[in-house]
Amino acid sequence: MKEHGLDLIVTIANRSRIDAFIDIYATHGITFNVTANARGTASPEALRILGLEDSEKAILFSACEHPRVRAIIRDAILKMHIDVPGNGILATVPFSAFAGGRAYEYMIHSQLKEGENPMEKLQEERKTEFSPDYHLVVCVTNEGNSDTAMEAAREAGASGGTIIRARGTAKEQAEKFFGVALATEKEMLFIVATTAQRDPIMQNIVRKAGFGTEAKSIVFSLPVDRIAGLRHLPNMED
């Protein structure tokens, strides 16, 4: 695995705990954090009907220089106990590229050492491939259909997922209704899967909730470099 570069840390946790994660990441110099409110799916049916499911989650996307990821995961385990089941999931996905010089420097400026030049640092980049053990499966469905997709994923071995509400932007200009622009309602379902689980999960979603169905799911996966908080032990080797 490469030594430098930028990783996207995806943290999924209870909404009330997300701020604590952001505070911990801040101590590692991470300035770029985007949070989206989400809901979990891994609840028994009876609780869902009674409105008792503990589903208020949030997804936090943070950008971090690759060498710092290890220390951050250690902190997430020590301070947030993310390795205890139910306390959240943390997965890192390597960026392949980043656009915009000023934004890049804003993101990493507090992660640089005193007097370090980000340009020279980038030159040292070792570009190597890696074969991930885990994947972040992302499924974009029409509103109200993420449960169908999750059901399909569960049949194929997924243990749970997290859903955020999203808006679609079609290739045409957004529809106008008087003064407001309308968008199509979408849901994004995030599932962490092992390499072995990934294909069956993605296949079953496409079969049961694919483009030909009402859900019109679009499914893709992202390679996960490091992970913490899944019921399996995280791969701690470098």
Added chain:
Amino acid sequence: MMSEVFVLLSRKVLTDKIKESLTSVLPVGLIVIVLSLTFAPIPADSMLTFLAGIVLVIVGMGLFTLGADSAMTPMGERIGSHLTKSKSLPLIVVSSFLLGVIVTISEPDLQVLAGQVPTIPTTAMILSVGLGVGLFLVIALLRILFAVPLRYLLIASYLLCFALALFVPSDFWAVAFDAGGVTTGPMTVPLIMALGTGVSSIRSDKDAQNDSFGLVALSSVGPILTVLILGLVYGASDASYVPDAIPSIDTTNELSALFVSAFPAYAAEVGKALGSVVVFFLIFNALFLKLKKDLLIPILIGFVETFLGLVLFLTGANVGFMPVGSYLGSVVADLPFRWILIPIGALLGYFVVSAEPAVHVLNHQVQGVTGGSIPSWALSVTLSIGVAAAISFSMVRVLTGLSIFWILIPGYAIALVLTFLAPPVFTSIAFDAGGVASGPMTATFLLSFAMGACTSVGGNVVTDAFGLVALVAMVPLIAIQILGLVHKAKTKERETALPGKTFFAEDTIIDFM
């Protein structure tokens, strides 16, 4: 069965809800107990009813917020987003008008208010306030569609209110402005707030987030205007006040009988209110939404939770809190140092607002829409400070008989000027919070505290004690917009911390692979 119950109890949500309602109700209870043990003696039987009331209020609030989360909010959101999606102006106008009328005429607090103004026939009052809310809800939705800034509508409506007030007998002012706060109660708020979120949820323009709020704000102007107009029509000069008899009990058996006898009345009130909303929803669902069964069932069960929660809450608040509030007020006002009413009122106000069920719904909604960029604690503390200030002003009025307009006119003037300075989303939240903060807790506990004090002082209950709800509805407008100014300043500070010099050209693509 037992194990299932145990599993339910061990779920974090339920414990969270219970913790939430405990922490919001217990402080008020503690203050009252401390006061009653020190310099404000309360008859032991009223204290006992109060303690029992606390338990009912806590359980009721927990159930209510649970029900609001699983029924009222999703229902409002689904109806709202369907209205926008339908792109049918007639459907939007008709449904929002009907919804406004239905939730308002069934709001329990309105019935109480109507009873307080004998010169206006109760039915006329209830119907016209309902029409007022319906009309303003339509205006609120059309405003969103035609992209008219909320502030212009607010300024126009409040100017109209104050202009009308000039022609209405002064006894009427307090009741009219109270009406605004009272009608937006625990039934209306979750539904109308969620409607706003729903209407805006499928929009992609930049005002979508701001426009998620502001419906409650406009809905609370409607009642003020209609009551003023009614005052004009009926030329009424006397709103009257008949003090409630405070029941006395001797045995624990009578205590339970007191609550049990109150249950059916509140159950009927809430049942009627919620029933008409459920019927509206079921018809709307059958005609337009056509929800799948697994989405529909949790909503229906949520209605049951809302029903139970509200009945318990209202019974606890009315039977348990009202007499104690009134005693406290009169005892404290009888003290040689009666100015102490002001700090005690402030203290009660500070904690009572978090015991308002609708406040939790508002806070929840704000977190949901803004994604946590407005911290929940900041909103709570600001609201508490605001209501504390409002109660202090009310106590000053009780002690001095100062006309409510000396506070309302400058207050609204400041609030309306702030709409130009504060970020728009804070303006919408602030004006919503005005209607939200003045709920059943204010109307039962704080109002009877003021009425008790007023009777002791020998003032005019109708002009001096009434108006408290109006102040509780007004001060948050200022407080939350000031929070908005602080938030704006803080955000600016953070943004200037960007690195000055750049190593890379602006259009660089940094390739990591």
